[in-house]
Amino acid sequence: MHLPLAQREVIRVNPTLEKLKKQLSDKDIHLSHQRMKILQYLADHPSHPTADQIFTDLKKSIPTLSKTTIYNTLRLFLEAGLIRVLNIDDYETRYDTVLEDHGHFLCSQCGSIYNFSIDLTHSDIKGLEGFDISARDVYFSGRCPHCLARLQDENNVKE
Amino acid sequence: MHLPLAQREVIRVNPTLEKLKKQLSDKDIHLSHQRMKILQYLADHPSHPTADQIFTDLKKSIPTLSKTTIYNTLRLFLEAGLIRVLNIDDYETRYDTVLEDHGHFLCSQCGSIYNFSIDLTHSDIKGLEGFDISARDVYFSGRCPHCLARLQDENNVKE
């Protein structure tokens, strides 16, 4: 089936992106070409990319792009409350457009980061009476099912 | 009351330190002067010190001390399972001798880090079926009661 170009474009619109664009215009933040592309990248890649991954990938379509722009823009989005950061590994900061509370699992074998849902409101916490909690980060690590299966296979082959 | 020196020494022995020393000798890790001092520092400072804090403080009593030794020794202790690391802030790694599961709160105002108890075994987690979880880190941030009180005072003075 052939659709008119305009209609096909509509189909692949990312609802997350539309929401984010509105948040920026509401805050009177100008949407430049670079900012738009970075926003789009973040909305399309919920895989918690690093600044360098965003830069390397976008550089292909914007050859003049500077890494400073990536950092400037990420900070702008961060301060505007559009994204959050992950300090789950020791090497690089990662960025996430999903602001709803959720935990992150880092596979120490393959480096993949997985989301999971965790409800902290019902876990009993002691020692934070009188504290004003504004952010909650939960980082787990270990081995993902994919790596566990692969390690299992390698052991079987050896025997 | 005057006690003999030997007895007074016994009183100020840190039970955490004794446990840690035993763990090292069990693993046949030689306790050099530097390693002993670093271990002692960690046991005496449950305040999650950075490598630089350990270095700066110990340099006073060991003027020849090198920062590389701090990093080498911390890695040694880490791999021996004596300590754990905190990636709660973006700047520096922090070290903790308390291995029992507990959460950490970073005050965004004063930078202090507080321990708190949290029981994750009863919180319902979805999305980690088939994962092998080996470490659990919980980082909260916001404002500590001390800073909240200070901010309150400052506002009252202004009025």
Place this chain on the structure above:
DNA sequence: GTTATAATTGTAATCATTACAAATGAATAA
């Protein structure tokens, strides 16, 4: 258009951490 302001870019600086080789210390055998 001209001018003022905002955004982007390139380069240099920062700073925690690591790599590496030389110097020192401890253990062991002759």
Place this chain on the structure above:
DNA sequence: TTATTCATTTGTAATGATTACAATTATAAC
């Protein structure tokens, strides 16, 4: 003891992510 070997420490240089800053380019206001 002395020589030899191995472990530990030290100093310095390299790494790499992030930031500072000034020059250039784009956008908005007039």
